[in-house]
Amino acid sequence: MSLGADERTKVPAGPHTAAGSDAAVSREGTDTVSADTVSADGGAGVGKAARVNGTAGLGGQTQAWAADAAAFEARLRAVATGRYHDRHPFNVRMHEGQLTPSELRRWVLNRFHYQRHIPIKDALVMAKFDTREQRRTWLRRVQDHDGKVEGEGGIENWLRLGTAVGLDREVLLSGEGVLPGVRLAVDGYVNFCRHGSPLEAVAASLTELSAPGIMLTRIDAFERHYQWIDPAGLAYFRIREHQGRRDSREALDLVLSWAKAAADQDRAVAALSFKCDVLWSLLDAVAHADTADPATRSDPATRSDRAGWRP
Numbered sequence: 001m002s003l004g005a006d007e008r009t010k011v012p013a014g015p016h017t018a019a020g021s022d023a024a025v026s027r028e029g030t031d032t033v034s035a036d037t038v039s040a041d042g043g044a045g046v047g048k049a050a051r052v053n054g055t056a057g058l059g060g061q062t063q064a065w066a067a068d069a070a071a072f073e074a075r076l077r078a079v080a081t082g083r084y085h086d087r088h089p090f091n092v093r094m095h096e097g098q099l100t101p102s103e104l105r106r107w108v109l110n111r112f113h114y115q116r117h118i119p120i121k122d123a124l125v126m127a128k129f130d131t132r133e134q135r136r137t138w139l140r141r142v143q144d145h146d147g148k149v150e151g152e153g154g155i156e157n158w159l160r161l162g163t164a165v166g167l168d169r170e171v172l173l174s175g176e177g178v179l180p181g182v183r184l185a186v187d188g189y190v191n192f193c194r195h196g197s198p199l200e201a202v203a204a205s206l207t208e209l210s211a212p213g214i215m216l217t218r219i220d221a222f223e224r225h226y227q228w229i230d231p232a233g234l235a236y237f238r239i240r241e242h243q244g245r246r247d248s249r250e251a252l253d254l255v256l257s258w259a260k261a262a263a264d265q266d267r268a269v270a271a272l273s274f275k276c277d278v279l280w281s282l283l284d285a286v287a288h289a290d291t292a293d294p295a296t297r298s299d300p301a302t303r304s305d306r307a308g309w310r311p
């Protein structure tokens with residue numbers, strides 16, 4: 001059973017909080033933005049003085065901005081923590097060692113669908129940036145997943161995780177057995193970044209503020225409870241722990257520097273909230289597959305029909 005949005009949302013209400021109306025706000029966010037390349041302010045249309053009320057002198061202004069940035073960062077962190085998918089019942093069961101081999105295989109297969117779309121998403125985000133520096137950092141993300149040469153990178157490591165849990169590499173690459181709800185969740189994230197502003201696309205990646213923690217929890221859980229899995233298969237998580245820390249720091253710096261106006265801060269929080277929903281929905285689909293359509297019920301390791309992967 002899933003927690004309702006209210007139960008898993010412990011977001012302190014700010015003066016312009018989007019908490020509690022995240023779905024509506026995130027829709028507003030995608031509707032009002034352009035997919036075009038935008039200026040270095042992230043398309044946020046930032047009015048720097050907009051949030052400074054009656055503060056005399058530059059020192060006072062600087063202090064007010066710093067306080068505002070700290071409050072904004074706290075809002076982002078509250079969403080990234082309070083609504084993160086480590087609280088999802090499927091992840092809780094995984095971490096407690098309760099998943100069957102069949103359930104773990106189903107998770108690995110469906111999460112691979114997410115993994116293979118991350119560099120596609122990042123290429124779309126990169127195309128929105130108009131400075132070399134920003135594109136360079138984002139290009140590194142694409143390379144982290146795709147590898148610079150054949151046989152390297154995060155997608156390759158995820159395929160090795162698949163092999164370690166008993167999945168056929170070819171089955172993973174074919175996309176066979178990916179659940180409809182997982183396809184929708186992943187499409188939702190890619191399209192959000194395709195059509196959103198740079199600010200929204202980068203803010204959505206800030207779930208990664210919580211990713212290093214879940215990587216460590218997962219490594220510990222796998223080593224402790226799922227010893228039938230070759231520990232070499234956990235390389236993806238070990239590498240991602242460091243990459244996620246670095247990537248989320250970079251993304252946070254961009255979002256803090258772009259979103260100075262209240263409306264932009266609200267959009268960033270809504271984008272992050274939407275991304276939490278993406279991760280949550282993906283796990284909902286995986287968790288409930290046993291009771292879903294018979295076509296998706298069986299263990300992907302033993303399925304023989306081939307649905308084919310649709311990008």
Ligand SMILES: O=C(O)c1cc(C(=O)O)c2c(n1)C(=O)C(=O)c1cc(C(=O)O)[nH]c1-2
Nearest residue numbers: 118204205206207208209210211214240279
């Ligand atoms: O296993 C996880 O729990 C998890 C979560 C997230 C996340 O929080 O978005 C990412 C990843 N893994 C991951 O491996 C990854 O490459 C990644 C990229 C992104 C992103 O939004 O750009 N999130 C995540």
